[in-house]
Amino acid sequence: MTEPSPTSIKDALQSTAPIDAIQVQGWVRTRRDSKDFSFIELNDGSSLRNLQIIARNVLRNYADVQRLTTGASIIVSGALVASQGKGQKWELVADKIDIVGGSDESYPLQKKGHTPEFLREIAHLxxxxxxxxxxxxxxxxxxxxxxxxxxxxxxxxxxxxxxxxxxxxxxxELFRVSTIDIKNPPRKNGEIDYAQDFFARQTYLTxxxxxxxxxxxxxxxxxxxxxxxxxxxxxxxxxxxxxxxxxxxxxxxxxxxxxxxxxxxxxxxxxxxxxxxxxxxxxxxxxxxxxxxxxxxxxxxxxxxxxxxxxxxxxxxxxxxxxxxxxxxxxxxxxxxxxxxxxxxxxxxxxxxxxxxxxxxxxxxxxxxxxxxxxxxxxxxxxxxxxxxxxxxxxxxxxxxxxxxxxxxxxxxxxxxxxxxxxxxxxxxxxxxxxxxxxxxxxxxxxxxxxxxxxxxxxxxxx
RNA sequence: UCCAGCGUAGCUCAGUGGUAGAGCGGUCGGCUGUUAACCGAUUGGUCGUAGGUUCGAAUCCUACCGCUGGAGCCA
Structure with a gap:
């Protein structure tokens, strides 16, 4: 079985017509349960906007999908259809959701807003x-x-x-660039002898x-x-x-x-x-x-x-x-x-x-x-x-x-x-x-x- | 580097000498085409670190560390 090649969420949201078979991949921003299905907000960084995924309870791994938390990475295949709800034009009804990388409740990015100062401490996330x-x-x-x-x-x-x-x-002030052993630098007349440094002279970052x-x-x-x-x-x-x-x-x-x-x-x-x-x-x-x-x-x-x-x-x-x-x-x-x-x-x-x-x-x-x-x-x-x-x-x-x-x-x-x-x-x-x-x-x-x-x-x- | 302010729950903060709190988040349950959802319950702490004062310190004092704002220098 051949999977459709992945579409960026930016492109998916700009679609002009429904698409029967589409694949997207990204990170879960939030998830909400409804009676027979779950809403997943998916973001892949291609734009500010999220794509809403409809994960129905007929999915083979629906129990695992319901345990998805903010931060997890997934690959979703399904159909891009006009959204029944307000707030977005398109949504993706999933036929298949592959959970690529899990996350848990210790994930620091919460649904609530954060200060830039806090986010600076987690620059990798x-x-x-x-x-x-x-x-x-x-x-x-x-x-x-x-x-x-x-x-x-x-x-x-x-x-x-x-x-x-x-x-x-x-x-x-400049940053010095040197390969001299700072614990035991070569010396000439008491001064450090930069003629023996890598570039045979003192060098700096520009x-x-x-x-x-x-x-x-x-x-x-x-x-x-x-x-x-x-x-x-x-x-x-x-x-x-x-x-x-x-x-x-x-x-x-x-x-x-x-x-x-x-x-x-x-x-x-x-x-x-x-x-x-x-x-x-x-x-x-x-x-x-x-x-x-x-x-x-x-x-x-x-x-x-x-x-x-x-x-x-x-x-x-x-x-x-x-x-x-x-x-x-x-x-x-x-x-x-x-x-x-x-x-x-x-x-x-x-x-x-x-x-x-x-x-x-x-x-x-x-x-x-x-x-x-x-x-x-x-x-x-x-x-x-x-x-x-x-x-x-x-x-x-x-x-x-x-x-x-x-x-x-x-x-x-x-x-x-x-x-x-x-x-x-x-x-x-x-x-x-x-x-x-x-x-x-x-x-x-x-x-x-x-x-x-x-x-x-x-x-x-x-x- | 200088001046000022701030470090309390995962996050945002209240608590100013006498039993450590709230909201949000998380977790569990309910409800639901929802969208910062909603309702209920629940979870949560070496109060930045180390000394000191005191019967008793999150609270007062000292030092250090970190962050923020301003200044200098510049882009």
Whole structure:
């Protein structure tokens, strides 16, 4: 006897006609007994929705079926028919139910709702919950939409190294990569001799693919990276993780304005794409996570982002009459509370701040003609803060070397990076978009730990 | 790393010095084309850990651990 090949529950529910013989497989969400049969809510993760299975008492193993509990895995064959009950269009009347993997009353996911904090402790089971199923389906779609956006625009996807030798990329603490025996390291003149390490030098996990992406952009014109990034900062907040994914486009012959345009276009594109392709998931977020989510996202897609120079932002903040905990003055970094005021109170929309004082930005950013500011930009969104950070890069060799010296870096250590300016240099720009922060913004989920399947944060690398 | 708050049943929480509680869940029974079903019964605890104060500590004190929120750093 040949079984029909399995149909996803998503496809089954989208059927336009009854199907005599269909097979589905998944995990039991709930089961209710009726007089002569049992209702099983089955979910296979293909969508938020469950398929209602009618298990009649004529089934050979009906006694076992009645003992099925939440969490069990089963394979069901039968007929897809119009549902007699309200609440669903289709249901599956089972001819056969194979119990693949049992479960019992200790299964932690109950019919009742759970807090995200509790579910975080069972990260291996939480994908089976409605909320996390939705988050991870949207995560997948968002990743796809990112590639689609860049590929449609002629960008080349490049892979920059995860292991890097650059330790001065100006972005946070690094995780060391080494095969040296830490209990008995080789030494030279009392110091650990990294010349004997695996790569014959000190190496780290990447904090950014930007420097390498610049090399590729100055050959392929428009490139982007999309990969994991690691920061060893002891940050304990709802929007920092030690391991996260970042998108870094880099464009040759592009100035800061082109850069800001692209960032804005990308953010809007991604929101619109997920709104269109994950409507069930977005409805769930709007209902259970953030009531104002859809309204805010639509507003962001419809309106141009506010662009404001750093110096003007400082003036606005000074004149705001608002009582801030931290001082605001030209030359100081904008604090979270200042960013919040700009996006949430003053403009009520994403804000791109640009042209920052050179003193508070890294060495690779291009010095403006005023000699005081660099062509940097931060895209701030309500509720999250900085979601994009980017700049026009310093393409002039002399100026770049001067920046390095000012940042107490030795240009000799960056020979290859300077070569890019020595041979066929060109104005170029790029930015970094935090993938998880974008996902938080789109889903409304307020903690970065809940948009990563198995999050890594200081003191926590379980699973 | 700093500041604040919280750790009590599987989950969400109440209990503020004197016999450890509720709702939900689970289990059993009833009813039922149900759908966070309904009705009844029942099950459930080293009160985060270790010290201390007290006749007596879930409750007060100290330390540690964990979680949450905020800050710094950033994406």
């Amino acid at each position: 939480r994908p089976r919950s409605n909320l996390f199923g939705c988050v991870f389906r949207v995560r997948s779609r968002l990743a796809f939409a990112i590639h689609q956006f860049f590929q449609e625009r002629g960008f080349i996807y490049v892979h920059t190294p995860v292991i890097t030798g650059s330790d001065c990329e100006g972005a946070g 904090v950014s693919g930007q420097l390498e992406a610049e090399a590729l952009a100055l050959a392929l014109s428009k490139v982007y990276t999309f990969g994991p990034t690691f920061r060893a900062e002891n940050s304990n907040t709802s929007r920092h993780a030690s391991e996260f994914w970042m998108i870094e486009p880099e464009m040759a012959f592009c100035d800061l304005n082109g850069n800001m345009d692209l960032a804005e276009e990308l953010v809007k594109y991604l929101i619109a794409d997920v709104r269109k392709h994950c409507s069930d998931e977005m409805e769930l977020f709007a209902k259970f996570v953030d009531k104002e989510l859809l309204e805010r996202l639509d507003f962001v897609v419809d309106r141009p982002f506010q662009r404001i120079m750093y110096s003007d932002a400082v003036d606005l903040l000074k004149k705001s009459g608002e009582k801030f905990e931290f001082p605001i003055d030209y030359g100081l970094n904008l604090q979270s509370e200042h960013e919040r005021w700009l996006t949430e109170k003053r403009f009520k929309c994403p804000v791109t701040v640009f042209n920052f004082p050179k003193e508070i930005k890294p060495f690779y950013m291009r010095l403006n003609d005023d000699g005081k500011t660099v062509a940097a930009m931060d895209l701030l969104v309500p509720g999250i803060g900085e979601i994009v950070g980017g700049s026009q890069r310093e393409e002039r060799q002399e100026a770049l070397e001067e920046n390095m010296r000012r940042h107490k870096m030795d240009p000799a250590d960056y020979k290859w990076y300077l070569d890019l300016r020595r041979y066929g240099t060109a104005p170029h720009s790029g930015f970094g978009l935090g993938f998880e922060r974008m996902l938080m913004f789109i889903t409304g989920v307020p903690n970065i730990r809940d948009v990563i399947p198995f999050a890594r944060t200081p003191g926590s690398a379980e699973f």
